[in-house]
Amino acid sequence: MRAGPGPAHTGRTWSNGSLPDHALTGAPFHAECAPDLVGPVSMNLDYHIIDVFTDQRFSGNPLAVVDDAARLKTAEMQQIAREFNLSETVFLLPPENPAHSARIRIFTPQRELPFAGHPTVGTAILLAELRAPDANGDRDAIIALEEAIGTVRVGVRTRSGAAPFAEFDAPKLPEISGATPSTERIAAALGLIPREIGFENHHPVRVSAGNSFLHVPVASMEALAKARVNAPEWVQSITPLDVVGAFVYTRQCVHTTSSFHARMFAPEAGVVEDPATGSAAVGFAAPASAFDEYPDGVHKRIIEQGYEIGRPSHIMLTLVVRGGKLTVVRIGGNAVRVAEGRLTV
Numbered sequence: 001m002r003a004g005p006g007p008a009h010t011g012r013t014w015s016n017g018s019l020p021d022h023a024l025t026g027a028p029f030h031a032e033c034a035p036d037l038v039g040p041v042s043m044n045l046d047y048h049i050i051d052v053f054t055d056q057r058f059s060g061n062p063l064a065v066v067d068d069a070a071r072l073k074t075a076e077m078q079q080i081a082r083e084f085n086l087s088e089t090v091f092l093l094p095p096e097n098p099a100h101s102a103r104i105r106i107f108t109p110q111r112e113l114p115f116a117g118h119p120t121v122g123t124a125i126l127l128a129e130l131r132a133p134d135a136n137g138d139r140d141a142i143i144a145l146e147e148a149i150g151t152v153r154v155g156v157r158t159r160s161g162a163a164p165f166a167e168f169d170a171p172k173l174p175e176i177s178g179a180t181p182s183t184e185r186i187a188a189a190l191g192l193i194p195r196e197i198g199f200e201n202h203h204p205v206r207v208s209a210g211n212s213f214l215h216v217p218v219a220s221m222e223a224l225a226k227a228r229v230n231a232p233e234w235v236q237s238i239t240p241l242d243v244v245g246a247f248v249y250t251r252q253c254v255h256t257t258s259s260f261h262a263r264m265f266a267p268e269a270g271v272v273e274d275p276a277t278g279s280a281a282v283g284f285a286a287p288a289s290a291f292d293e294y295p296d297g298v299h300k301r302i303i304e305q306g307y308e309i310g311r312p313s314h315i316m317l318t319l320v321v322r323g324g325k326l327t328v329v330r331i332g333g334n335a336v337r338v339a340e341g342r343l344t345v
Contacts, residue, residue, distance in 0.1 A: 043071060043345045052122040053276035053305075053313040053333040055163035060313045060335070061276040061306065063122040064089040066343060069105075074112070076345060081107035087274045090119045095146050101127050103146035109270030113244070114148035115171060115210040117278010117315070117331050124154035125164045125335040139164075147171070149210045167316070167332035174209035174286035174329065178241070185237040186216055190248065190265075191230045196223040199251060202291045207283035209329075212243045213264075215280075215287050221252040221261055225308060229265050229272070244269055247280040249303075254312075259301040260284075263308060275306030276313030278331045285319050285329040294321050 046067045054060025064084040069077065069091035081089040086109075093103040104123055106113045124143040131141075137160035145152045154168040180186070186204055187194045197204065202217035218224050227248050238246060245266025253261045262284075264277040274280075281303055288294075288301065299319045306313040313333075320328035 045069065045072075045343045045345060047341055047343050048126055048337060049339040050122040050126055050335050050337050052118040052125075052335040053278070053315050054311075055334040055336065057336050057338050059275075059306070059311050060333075061118045061274065061311065062086050062338070063119055063335075065123055065126055066091050069093055072345065077105060077107055078112070080343065080345070082109045082270070085109055085270075087271050087277075088113070088116050088119045090123050092123070095144075097144075097146070097151075100144040100146055100151060101131070102143075106147070108266070111269055112148075113211060113269075113279075115152070115279055117281060118276055118333075120145060120147070120152055120154060120168055121166045121278060121331070121333050122335045124156050124166045124168070125158075126337065128156035128158065128166075129164065129337070137161075163334040163336050165332060165334050167318075167330055170209060170282040170285075170329040170331065172210045172282075173326060174207050174283045176205045176207055176286050176290065178206040178208075180204045180206050180214065180241070181237040185233070186214070186246075188233040189230055189237045190216065190246065191228040192218065192223060192226060195219070196226075200291070202287065205287050206241060206243065207286050209279065209283045209286075211279045211283070212241070213277075213280045213283050214238060214241055214243050214246045215284055216246055216248045217287075218248055218250050221250055221254075224248060224250050224252075224261060224263060227263060227265075229267050231267070234267065239268065245271065245274070245277075245280070247277065247284060249284065253304055254307060255302075255304060257302055258304040258314070260288075260303045261307070262303055262305045264305065273309050275309060275311035276315055276333075277305065278315060278333070281315045281317050281331055282329050285317060285326060288317075289319055289321060289326045294319060296321050296323065 048065045051060040091105045128141040139158040141156045143154045150171045156166045158164040204216045249262040264274040301317045303315040316332035318330035
């Protein structure tokens with residue numbers, strides 16, 4: 001029995017938690033109520049997870065790639081990137097030029113980026129595997145990605161029994177520009193002492209190559225292992241530089257085949273520490289060539305990163321010097337597909 005008038009209809013719930021009249025009496029449910037029961041329309045989008053700058057699953061830098069994302073708004077892309085909570089998430093869109101492979105947008109958990117290295121490598125390898133012809137397990141493809149910085153053409157090579165490899169020329173050459181904080185302030189922001197900053201003739205510099213980074217040399221792997229973000233000092237010294245983060249490196253390495261060992265901290269991009277940072281490696285070409293005074297020619301250097309957080313990564317950095325000037329910067333690396341699924345928005 002009910003002691004009063006029926007509850008107000010509020011879609012799928014009722015104001016006092018009781019059932020509506022038609023459920024008690026068997027009376028027909030009036031058609032005019034039906035629209036109120038229809039919830040918001042959802043979208044189902046396929047996604048892939050790829051580990052980049054590695055030839056082994058569960059190492060390198062994981063990347064999420066969301067397919068068919070043209071219907072998403074910018075705020076929804078940012079929300080999805082925050083949900084994945086990886087260093088970067090890529091959203092695939094139709095290219096503006098039909099001769100290109102895709103237009104992509106790249107998001108960290110906190111912001112959109114005009115360009116990034118591991119999303120470029122990972123997305124190109126994924127598209128090559130999904131779209132390029134397969135001849136006996138071997139593929140060679142050129143993937144043209146429209147990014148906010150410009151069109152980036154990526155060469156992808158896949159061979160039977162080996163992880164795919166991709167390589168691209170940086171769309172913008174790095175430039176050392178702008179003042180940097182004192183050694184004392186940088187050391188404090190990274191939880192280090194001043195004498196641990198710098199080695200040989202390497203000293204901190206701010207470099208821009210689409211994304212800007214503070215490049216900080218440290219004396220040893222021991223010092224690099226101690227580095228951490230000291231938030232109050234970081235906000236005072238690093239935040240005003242308007243950089244993505246700090247790329248901290250040393251010449252001491254885990255492997256004899258590597259040239260530099262690095263870590264990258266980007267707390268304001270929502271990345272406590274990045275396992276591998278291709279765009280920072282692009283920028284690193286400027287101090288590497290300037291301080292090490294590479295002669296004219298082609299110079300290949302492997303940067304190892306991510307070891308301190310259990311995600312070992314290897315970035316192939318190629319520098320071309322002509323007439324004493326850096327003329328080409330090329331970034332390369334392997335990537336492996338790890339997972340795929342469907343996202344409901």
